[in-house]
Amino acid sequence: MLTKRIIPCLDVRDGKVVKGINFVGIKEVGDPVELAAEYDRQGADELIFLDITATSDDRNTMVDMVERTAKQVFIPFTVGGGIRSIEDIRKMLLAGADKVSLNSSALKNPDLIRQGAEMFGSQCIVLAVDAKKREDGTGWDAYLAGGRINTHKDVIEWVKEAEKLGAGEILLTSMDADGTLQGFDLELTQAVRNAVNVPVIASGGCGKLEDFYDVLKEDTADAALAASLFHYGTLSVGEVKDYLKEKGIHAR
Amino acid sequence: MIGIIDYGMGNLHSVQNACTHLGLESLISENPEQLRKCDKLILPGVGAFGDLMKNLKKTGLDQFVLDEVGKNKKPMLGICLGMQALFESSEENGHQLGLGFLKGEVIPMKGYDIRIPEIGWNDLVIRSSHPLKDKLSANPFAYYDHSYFVSGFDPDDLIAYSQYGPYLVPGIVGRDNVVGTQFHPEKSGKDGLKILEWFAKEFNNDHSSSN
Numbered sequence: 001m002l003t004k005r006i007i008p009c010l011d012v013r014d015g016k017v018v019k020g021i022n023f024v025g026i027k028e029v030g031d032p033v034e035l036a037a038e039y040d041r042q043g044a045d046e047l048i049f050l051d052i053t054a055t056s057d058d059r060n061t062m063v064d065m066v067e068r069t070a071k072q073v074f075i076p077f078t079v080g081g082g083i084r085s086i087e088d089i090r091k092m093l094l095a096g097a098d099k100v101s102l103n104s105s106a107l108k109n110p111d112l113i114r115q116g117a118e119m120f121g122s123q124c125i126v127l128a129v130d131a132k133k134r135e136d137g138t139g140w141d142a143y144l145a146g147g148r149i150n151t152h153k154d155v156i157e158w159v160k161e162a163e164k165l166g167a168g169e170i171l172l173t174s175m176d177a178d179g180t181l182q183g184f185d186l187e188l189t190q191a192v193r194n195a196v197n198v199p200v201i202a203s204g205g206c207g208k209l210e211d212f213y214d215v216l217k218e219d220t221a222d223a224a225l226a227a228s229l230f231h232y233g234t235l236s237v238g239e240v241k242d243y244l245k246e247k248g249i250h251a252r
Numbered sequence: 253m254i255g256i257i258d259y260g261m262g263n264l265h266s267v268q269n270a271c272t273h274l275g276l277e278s279l280i281s282e283n284p285e286q287l288r289k290c291d292k293l294i295l296p297g298v299g300a301f302g303d304l305m306k307n308l309k310k311t312g313l314d315q316f317v318l319d320e321v322g323k324n325k326k327p328m329l330g331i332c333l334g335m336q337a338l339f340e341s342s343e344e345n346g347h348q349l350g351l352g353f354l355k356g357e358v359i360p361m362k363g364y365d366i367r368i369p370e371i372g373w374n375d376l377v378i379r380s381s382h383p384l385k386d387k388l389s390a391n392p393f394a395y396y397d398h399s400y401f402v403s404g405f406d407p408d409d410l411i412a413y414s415q416y417g418p419y420l421v422p423g424i425v426g427r428d429n430v431v432g433t434q435f436h437p438e439k440s441g442k443d444g445l446k447i448l449e450w451f452a453k454e455f456n457n458d459h460s461s462s463n
Binding site for chain 1: 266269273299300333364368373374393397399415416438441444445
C-alpha cells in the first residue's frame with residue numbers, strides 16, 4: 001500500500017540553504033547536501049529545493065548544488081524556482097534532480113507543462129500553485145512571482161488544465177495558511193484533490209503534529225510539505241512519521 | 253564494470269551516482285563496443301515507452317541489447333521504463349513492441365479510487381525463496397513513479413510486488429540473466445542500494461564472464 005509522504009522543503013540562495021537551522025552540528029546557513037543527508041536519515045520521503053533568488057546568474061550555482069546532492073542522497077528530490085524553459089528543466093534533470101516544479105513560468109506559458117511532460121514524462125513535472133482565497137469567498141486565485149501578483153486565474157480550473165497538459169503532481173501552497181502555524185488549509189486541499197486525479201502535496205500552515213494527521217488522513221492529501229517547522233527543529237521528520245503511524249496512517 | 257546504456261533519455265547519472273556510492277565501477281555509454289566489454293548492463297529509463305524504443309532503434313542499441321543480452325546472456329537490469337522495455341509490448345501511445353525478453357505487456361493504470369501516476373513509497377513484498385528476502389530490511393519500501401504497469405506476466409518471473417489500489421504491481425521481475433525493477437532502486441534509500449548491490453555483485457554471476 002502506498003504511504004503518505006512527508007517532504008521537507010529547503011529554501012536555497014547562492015547554493016546555501018537559508019532560514020535558521022537547528023540541527024546539531026550544522027550551521028545556521030546550511031550546506032544543502034549536509035541538510036539533505038540529515039533529512040534522509042530522519043526518514044524524509046522526498047526533498048524539495050526551492051531557489052528563492054531564481055535569477056539566471058544563480059543557475060550554475062543551483063546546478064552545482066543539485067549535482068553534489070545527487071551524489072550523496074538516494075531519495076527523490078525536486079528542484080523549483082526560476083525554471084522557465086525546456087532547457088532549464090533538462091539541466092536540472094541531467095544534474096540529478098528527479099522532478100522540477102513549475103509555478104510562474106507555467107502560469108505565463110502553460111504549454112511549458114505539455115512540452116516538459118512530453119519530453120521528460122509527467123512523473124517529473126510538478127505544478128506548484130500559490131493559492132489565495134478570493135475576498136468574496138467564491139474560490140481561490142492563483143498567484144505568481146512568489147505570491148506577489150494575482151493572475152485572477154481560478155485555482156480549480158488551473159489545476160484541471162495543468163493535469164490535462166501533463167502535470168504529474170500538484171504542489172499546493174495556501175497563501176492564507178502559510179506562516180500561521182494554524183494547520184493546513186483543508187478546504188482548499190480537499191477542493192483541489194477532488195478536482196484532479198494526480199497526487200496532491202499540501203503546503204503551508206502546519207505548526208504541530210496533529211496538523212499533519214488532519215491533512216493526510218483518509219483522502220485529503222497524498223503528501224505534506226513543511227519548511228520552518230523542520231528547519232527550526234520544532235519537530236523532526238521522524239517524530240512526524242512516528243506520530244502518523246501511531247494514528248494508523250500508512251507511512252514509511 | 254557495469255555499463256549504463258545511454259540512449260539519450262533516462263536518469264543515467266542517478267544510477268551512476270548510486271553505483272559510485274556503492275564502490276561499483278560503472279560507465280555511461282552509447283557505444284556498443286564499450287558496452288560489450290562490461291560485465292553487466294543497466295537499462296535505465298524515464299519518459300515514454302515509444303521514445304525509448306525509438307531511441308534504442310535509432311542508435312542501433314536495440315540490436316546490441318538483443319545480441320548481448322538475448323543471445324550472449326549478459327546480465328542486465330532494467331529500471332522503471334527500462335524494466336517495462338524488457339516485456340513484449342506496451343500500450344503507451346499506441347501499441348509498441350518491446351525487447352521481448354519477458355512475457356507480458358505494459359498497460360495503463362486506470363481508476364478513480366487511486367491517484368495516477370503512482371508516486372511515492374510502497375511496501376515491497378518479496379518472494380520468500382528469493383535471496384533478496386534476507387538482504388533487505390524486514391518491511392522494505394520502494395519508491396515508485398509510474399502510470400503504466402506490467403500485466404500478463406509469467407508468475408514464475410515475479411520476484412517482488414507492491415499493491416496499488418486494485419493492482420498487483422510487479423516490483424521486481426526476472427528470468428535467467430534479465431532482471432527489472434518498476435521502482436527506482438537508486439532512489440529507494442538503503443534497501444534500494446542493496447538491490448543494486450545484489451545485481452552488481454551476485455545476480456547471475458555464472459554468465460557474466462561468458463565472453
